[in-house]
Amino acid sequence: MKLALLEELNRARAGKRQVCLLRLLDQGAEALVVEGELRLGGPLPEELIAAARRALREDRCQLLETSAGRIFLQVFNPPLRLVLVGAVHIAQALAPMAALAGYAVTVVDPRRAFATDSRFPDIALVSDWPDEALESLAPDRRTAVVTLSHDPKLDDPALIVALRSEAFYIAALGSRRTHAKRLERLREAGFTEAELARIHGPAGLDIGAVSPAEIAISVLAQMTAVLRRGTARIPSVGGEQAS
Amino acid sequence: MIEDSRLLDVAEAWRREGRRVAIATVVSTWGSSPRPAGSLLVVDERGEMLGSVSGGCIEGAVIREAMEVMRGAPPRLLEFGVSDEQAWEVGLACGGRVQVYVEAVE
Incomplete structure (x- = not known):
């Protein structure tokens, strides 16, 4: 060589x-x-x-x-990273699952009662405000950013930084209605439709997930599909289209 | 343990110091083999080495070949097979086979 x-x-x-x-x-x-x-x-x-x-x-x-x-x-390849915003119940399931899948996981939540080591053993915790945290984490093409808090004060600033980054996967938890309102706020913040289309919202594949762990699976599956296939539109493993 | 890709930084640093350097890379494996494709071993002309291409059973042979490559022989592809009986001894539990590419940093 x-x-x-x-x-x-x-x-x-x-x-x-x-x-x-x-x-x-x-x-x-x-x-x-x-x-x-x-x-x-x-x-x-x-x-x-x-x-x-x-x-x-x-x-x-x-x-x-x-x-x-x-x-x-x-x-x-640079290491895979996942930034979770909101140290909520679903984050407690998603963080260890994503760590198993090879991601270095960081959980961001300025609310100290949520982001505790006992709730998130062995996971990096950041208690800065999400926009500051995201700016210092500097998402790259091997980084996924998922907002889970349901609180626009936490989620929106994180999404704004994520949308300006090269993050390969950006997703936001919340109902369709919540997501529509979120998009409206981000439009007012100056983002174009093409930029907003990068946000997977509501986060996750439609697998009928109910429990926090199941929702974590659905989000991790979607993240994996985008990482490996470059798309979240995927048929089932058996080949037929999911109905 | 040093991460595999970091070994390439070491190879570059050693070469810049004027040392002769060879890189051995696992390019394929069959059966159970302790180190996956892409695993690296970096060695200099005095035999100082970092990284690994097996659990230790073929390193000696790889380094001998690396010495020749560092002295100007062309890059070479080595193949090691391990019989079932030997396999247990060296930790290749189901008779693994491994191919290792050895090249000098020029």
């Missing part, structure tokens, strides 16, 4: 870019795909760059057999 390529790879990783290192094993050559585009090495056929993008999305290293020989795709 050329030192220049290694340096570029490390720089991209330090900048929290999504990087795929392609090693052409039978040619002793390598190439770098950063944020879906060929950065160094190559030229590479378009289908190989597409394979690198897929590997990044799936977050999985893989060995390909191609007409150019064996090629190893090594994926370097």
